[in-house]
Amino acid sequence: MNFQKFLPVVALAVLCACSKDDKDGGQKPPSGGENPATFAEIGTIDIGEEAGAAEISTYDPATKRLFVVNNEEGQPNKIDVIDFADPSKMTVIHSIITVGGAVNSLSVNNGKLAAAIEAANKQDAGHVTVYKTSDYTEIKTIPTGALPDMITFSPDGKYILTANEGEPSQDYTADPVGSVSIISVDNNYSVVNVDFSSFASQQAALQQKGLRVFGLNASFAQDMEPEYVTISADSKTAWVTLQENNAIAKIDIATQKATDIFPLGFKDYNLDANAVDLSDKDGGISFKKWPVKGIYMPDAIAVFEKDGTPYLYTVNEGDVREYDALDEAVRIKDLHLDPAAFPDAATLQKDENLGRLNVTPYLGDANADGLYESLYSFGARSFSVWNGTNGTLLYDSKNELEVKCNGAGYYDDGRSDDKGVEAEGITIGNVGGKAIAFVGMERSDAVAVYDISTPSVPLFLQILKTGDAPEGVLFVSANDSPTKKSLLIVSSEDDGVIKVYSPKE
Template structure:
């Protein structure tokens, strides 16, 4: 998305004034990166561009495993749902260009490069029992198939030895996870195996292959090995992970024989989230004992050590990575640190707490300059963790990079100072597009993260789904944010922007300690107000308000806007749920304005007037701003007028409301959708900024704009005019797929303008949050 350190103006005078101090990165073990070499994302190539330059297609495509030609100028990736290999020109990596897709006779599961060929493992199995697959050899320049071998099973990972003399192919023959007889566990034949190709002959049709049996090795399900991933060191030793068997095998490729094997072992985890509540709650209070590592991706560090990405599977998710030596001795284990780091960055996937947490998926090792670096993909958190392995006994966290949703493959091109990650999740309906993330290593400060939380009592403050933003009235360095109804305990967060990244330094749970919300009399609607629509009468019930309060007096409302109050505390706009008169979307709660004290305890509840409630739609209050004794609040989309939504003005002295008509931009996304207001912010002299957006992301995003409106004339039903202040899509440089939800906006007393996006708590979202400072 938009880089928080690289915003460029088109005549609007935008700039960023952050300095970097990763020593303040919330007490993690980050080293100071002020003058160091770092990775920054320079481009994101959406795979759908192979089918349509503007990605105006619903066809599912996916980049899963990625590699590069020997000169590093062409990326090749496996595209399983489209049954193809994709090719991308990165001669100019910031301007990656589509080179097309080569259709195959099955689903490619992995791809690597040898000489001028791309070698693809292709699964052509009829089902989980009748398995088959091919090794397909493709000329990269012409994108034509040169030769192929029948493998006799369902392949997964493949790898070429550093000297180019051998190719290792994992034959997984995975089991049917939905098979009732096995309950998703192994013991479904045929068993997996490993194939070694001798690739020394320049004519690939003459390559010889040997099979290596893997049965009888593992303690778990030894008759049904399911090898997952392979990597090869300079001594032509292949390390193979058997994820479901929780086992690791070392194979000498020259003799095509197993030379060692051992259990991947288990880990104990403390202070992790182990519950999947609905609504969500991140609570780092669980302890897990004896979790099998069940490694997925693996990479050699040197000829004696390798790293496993410990995804976990059958036994519950070990959530980290491990450094082993060739004897199976654990040199280092990351413990709970990846989960904690994901929490710090707002990237923690609470919906995976019972299973695999952040879910490490893959690992890559490469030497950049004099620095040995490890890259670990977190599939569910959509992050890449980067470690300096100068001391393999004590890896040092260097950086964390954001990716498009669900990074699967990761590939380093140190000769070109590039890192590539393939994000596989693609669903246009969920506003996610598969992509190749391109990062460049240079002497520069890191762009990401722009917001992290501090550590309290050995645990990071949990935050995510930032849906509203406000500035302190006295201190220009402080902002306040709220999270939305995705979380069962809504909070007010204090953000200190005097650091880069900015820090979430405090979190106050909103509480109904004095039962103000629970006992507020509900404003009912008399039938005479709407005699033609009796179904709209008394649509709210007192139970609607009391049901928002949890047993511990925390609340689960839907905060979509926050404003610091002139007399202390905060105003919070809570969006209602449901549409009046729509049985499919019954009204579950009303739109409310809450007054909180300095400790986030509810002091007062303001309800909308009855006539407004008669027309409630499921898209309600989205922003709030206090200015000179009045509350200005925005309704996201039209309730009763086409093309106009409304801005309400509530006079605190007279308790009266004036509604003004705000004209929305037309829908202009190729994917349709809607346009609405996300935020309203006072900037002085009766002038306000309004954040307007559509509900599209990535290539489909079209409207992400900030407008200025004059609200000095308050007359009921007045049609407002607006002036464009900033177009976030056109006036800033993007290096990633555009966010859907720019939700929060605040202006500080020294004139700085901040914008933040809502990552939806990672529900159908990569989790990336950018706090942008605009001037």
């Protein structure tokens, strides 16, 4: 992951969807017949000028306060508290100064604010601190695994889960085990760290299906890097993205065990529907087929349940391991391509074609002869829907996000040789009685809005301009909203801007 990349609030659903701060389960349709295709900006606030100033937000309906991660460079790490009674006139009313390293994620439930905080040394155990939303006093601090990167309450409020990424040190001499902390709120915040060591014997079979395991001298458990968690509406099952490993893991919360790892495979850009622009030096934006595969590598994940099936929505940002001892990304022009697989290699490796595209050297040379017969780039420039029971791919947005961003004038061609729009955040909510997904794109500074009433056939509705590098994508239901209308809150990392949107109709 990007060290300062912290992710949006997760969505939960039963028949209708809700965010983790919308604990009514989405079963009460908002009044007024809102039109989810008419979201428009109604408020904005800037809480800092440097990177990291506005990363993740969470909302407490009881106090009508917005809590925002603020890791602005050169300032103490803190949680800013915003008066949100009138979203068009937001003001910062308090700051909670935190202890340790950066605050990575926030979640609210029943008057409690839980913060995931990494250690000053990222390879050491991090912690969760729980505060009262009413007066900001500390309730409890609980140790977690290394680098807790995302946090969420279960819908019933009985558990707090964190995805502990366990990133290695720059020289790879310290590589903590990746884990998920399960904290029992009712049992004095007792904690169990769940890792993935039990799957080590299945490594070869999982890699054949697309799991990536390649850390320097790392055990299987050390190489797994949990990124983001979503929880079923009955609070029994959690799914966690293993971004660098290109997989989704499934966890039984009651038994506190990982039960499955679903490798996600690869996306074929040599299909018309997946046509993309893979060069920033080709004189413009042009979507074409290319002999390249994308590694899904999802960041955020949200679950929407319908007719007994858990549908998992992932945003397939992609990520690169970049350390002093292991710097993964290479450009295609710097690889030796197998002439049998790429008879036109010299043409493909020109900058205006595939030469500048970043790919991994850890896939594509199956016979280890130094010649690459396949090319694998980071991310899939899309969002996808997977069956949460067995990991089957049900839908992928193909090239639609990039086409829509380009049509709106938001596509950044300077990122074509990397990961394109970089879909990073997702949340799900009930708007006007319909299940709606909001997909944040870091490099296009935009959020796409989709109707997911038919879970495996998302329907594009609109695209919204955001601040610079949206990180947090938070939905507040009409029932919990101070305006009694649905709200979308987007926090942007690079400019410290928080924007609020609501349906006009």
